Amino acid sequence: MPPAESPVVIPGSTVPLPRDGGAPVAEGDVIGFAADEMRYDDRGQIVTASGNVRLNRDAWRLAADAIEYNQLTGVVIATGNVVAIDPEGNQALGDRIELTDSLRDGAIDNMLLVLNDGGRLAAVEGQRSDQVFNLRRAVYSPCAVVGSDGCPQTPAWQIKALRISYNRGKHRLSYRNASLELFGVPVMYLPSFSHPDGEAKQASGLLLPGIKLQRQLGLGISLPYHFALAPDRDITVTPWFYTAVNPALQLQGRRLFAKGPIEIDSLFTYTRLGDADANGNIVDKGNRFRGYFALKGNLQHTPEWRSRFSVRLTTDDTFNRLYGLGFDDMLRSTYALERQTSDSYLSVAAWAFQGLRITDRAGEIPFVLPLIDYDWRPRDLVLGGRLHFGANSMNLFRTDGQDVARALAFARWDRSLLTPIGQRVTFTGMMRGDVYHVDNADKATLPAYAGVDGLRARAIPVAAVDVEWPFAGPALGGTQTITPRVQLVATPATQNANFPNEDSRAIELEDINLFDLNRFPGYDKFESGTRITYGIGYALDRPGWALTSEIGQSVRIAGDGSAFPAGSGLSDQLSDFVGRTSLKYGRYFELIHRFRVDRSNLAVRRNEFDIQIGSPQTYATIGYIKLNRNILLEDLEDREELRAGGRVAIARYWSVFGSAIVDLTTATSNPLTTGNGFEFIRHRIGAEYEDECFRLGVSWRRDYIGDRDFRPGNSFLLTLAFKTSPR
Structure with a gap:
């Protein structure tokens, strides 16, 4: 007769659960053991395992120094360094755990539960x-x-x-x-x-309150509540309570349709409105309904067709700035139906604008419906070159201003080839035809942008040859490349004077458009005449850092450049010099400098720096721009501005940050002006603590420029976030 208990050294085994009537053991009715030593008591039907015990049933696992399993009662008792792991990866640790044989239910002493999310x-x-x-x-x-x-x-x-x-x-x-x-x-x-x-993934409930202090709103406290309506939609309702003005209600919603996402953001209140009268004095208009509404979305109808839309509306000019929603001086709303294939693009769009400046007049704000763009680039070569076909149609109208209807189409051919001595030569030919119809030209905002009433057409043929000759070789431990470039562009005299200018106003000779066929932006103006453009590029690549630089100028052979305003750098026979330099050292330093120098007296007409220094934890960014063009058009006013920002890690989890925008153009009569020829636009300073599970920040922002009922002043913001998923 065998003994009641016999020790067995066994690295792995399976123990079937008791079954009535000797029915076969089904999957899931087997507990898997692995242990240094295992004992079995026939009388008590107790399995005892010790030494690195591992027990599993389906995806449930249990590890301990010792485990006792009673087959009669179905109780599993684990002791010593116990770890129980469920199918999702959550770990329950304890000194002693008593479980059922399913490994799902039971009691745990001195328990530590480590969730799968950390x-x-x-x-x-x-x-x-x-x-x-x-x-x-x-x-x-x-x-x-x-x-x-x-x-x-x-x-x-x-x-x-x-x-x-x-x-x-x-x-x-x-x-x-x-x-x-x-x-x-x-x-x-x-x-x-x-x-x-x-x-x-989502859950309904009260979110963390928000706290901010602003001069005109007073102390504001938000109590957001999030409604998780379904896996594909949610709404957040946020009442704001202020000490100086009436409460406000913010509504945010998201919906993921089968074709794409849509988001809504809005803020509404009933409070006082201050506006300017004809003399610029602020007039209290009493309590009014004031608010902001935004809607955006992207819907993919088919693999080729999609809709993109964005709507931004506000009840009055200063609401967004007053409630910290942004500093835009123009809100844009648009809808575009687009079709894109591997070689073509079609867009049918509509645009509407809302001006927020005190000088804006509603009747002069344009609407565009429709705006059609088509682009086709066939894959097949023609005479060894690539074809490019394009078309554009625009209907722009105003309630009290110039109306413009435009239709144009062009065909362009480009062929590049390499000569035996390494030159890359590109031949270009283009033909474009335009038709314009203008109404109410006498109501144009500026005479320089006005057309002539009636129907007009023009044809624009263009021919160009572009030659680049790169020379490359080792230098200074790296590789340097010197690339001279010469371009010849010929265009017959093009009529510009009697055509309106709606989209070619931001005239600026830059390094990025020096070699363009048309240095005017947009379609309404086209550069005519014959010119030669030349320049030279330099690049030096070394391990860890890179330097690139380029400079160029153009000479007008035929044509007088009268279509360009004086000061644009393109109105004379010789253009100004333009260039760009970029220096990059690893991930820690990058400098970009762009400039334009007057060709006659070497005065700097454009001087722009962008500098980034540091690591992701400690960094500084500096931006400076000075435009000295002496152009009289208001769209191209000169300015000088300095932007700076940065963050400094002062400890493992602590950092301080700040940013500022400074107007260096001219000292004004503003009492906040320093008297040294500059004044702050706004600045922000703050400190933040952030680790893997918690973020606490406080910041101070001061605005120095007011606008009607938005007055200069301080704003303080406290941010607090409890992270429940440190991973």
């Missing part, structure tokens, strides 16, 4: 019933409790509670008699409270 739950004792953990005298935190040096540390934030219920299926934690602690200090009592875990 959060942690610790408790004196806990009960697990399938998808729900019920914990007593517990604490939750997603923050690290061990520092980088391996020593214990106080988590940035944690919630202690008498009882915590964690529903893993619903991804939600619920608390009773809880308190919130920041860096170990209790800051808030929470008698009843719940929040989603870090794996919840």
Whole structure:
């Protein structure tokens, strides 16, 4: 007769669960064992495993120093360094765990539950019933409790509670008699409270309040509530309460349709409105409905067709600035139906604008319906070159201003070839035809942009030859390339004087358009005559850093350049010099300099710097631009501006940041002007703490430029974020 208990050294085994009537063992009715030593008691039907015990059933796993499994009662008792892992990867650690043989339900002493998203739950004792953990005298935190040096540390934030219920299926934690602690200090009592875990894709509930202090609004507190309506839609309702003005309501919504996403953002209130009278004095117009509405979306109808749209509207000029929604002086609303293939593009669009400057007149703001663009680039070569066909049609109208209808089409042919000595020669031929119809030309905002009433047409033939000759070789431990370039462009005299100018106003000779066939932006103006453009490019590439530079000029052989305003750099026979230099060192330094120098007296007409220094943690950005063109058109006014910003990491989790915009154009009579020829537009300074589970920031912004009922002043903002998913 065999002994009742016999020790067996066994690295792996399976134990079938008891079945009535000797029915066959089904899948899932087998518990897998792996242990250094295993004992089996025939009488008590108890399996005892010890030494690196691993037990699993389906996707449920259990590891411990020792495990006792009673086949009669179906109870599994694990002791010593116990780790229970569910199918989602959540780990329950404890000194002693008593489970059913399904490994799903049971009791745990001195439990530590490590969630799959990185959060942690610790408790004196806990009960697990399938998808729900019920914990007593517990604490939750997603923050690290061990520092980088391996020593214990106080988590940035944690919630202690008498009882915590964690529903893993619903991804939600619920608390009773809880308190919130920041860096170990209790800051808030929470008698009843719940929040989603870090794996919840979406959940309804109250979000963190927002706090800001602004001169004209006073102290503002928001109480946002998020409604997770369905996996493909949600709404956030945020009431704002202010001490100096009436409350406001913010509504944000998102919907993911089968064809694409749509988002809505709005803010509404009923409060005082101050506007300027004919003399520029601020007049209180009493309480009015004021608000902002934005809608944007992108819908993919078929693989080739899609719709893109964006709507931005506000009830008055200063509302967005007053409530911190932006500093735009023009809001744009647009819709475009687009078709894109591998070689063609079609867009049928509509545009509407809302001017927010005090000088804007509603009747002069244009509407565009429709605006049609077509572009086709056949793959087949013609005479060894590439063809490019394009067309554009625009109907622009105003309620009290110049109306323009335009239709044009062009065909362009380009062929590039390499000569035996390494020159790249590109031949270009283009033919374009335009038809314009103008009404109310006498109502144009500026006479320089006006056309002549009636129907007009023009034909624009263009021929060009472009030659580049790069020379490359080793230099200074890297490779340098010197590339001279010469271009000849010939266009017969083109009529520009009697045609309107709606989209060719931002005239600027730059390095990026020096070699363009038409140095006017847009379609309405086209550069005529014959010219030679020449320049030289230089590039030096070394391991870790790179330098590129280019400079050029054009000479007008035929034509007088009268279509360009004086000061644009293109109105004389010789153009100004333009160029660009870029220096980049790894990821830590980048400098870009763009310039335009007057060809007659070498005065700097454009001087622009953009500098980036530092790492992602500590960095500085500096931008400077000075335009000294002496152009009388208001669209091309001279200006000088300095922009600066940066962030400095002062500790592992702490940083300070700031930014500023300074107008250097001219000292004004503004009392806030320093008297030294410059004045601040706005600046912002702040400090922030951010680790893997918590962010706290405070910032101060000051606006120096007012606009009607938006007055210069200070704004303070407090940001607070509790991260439930540090990963």
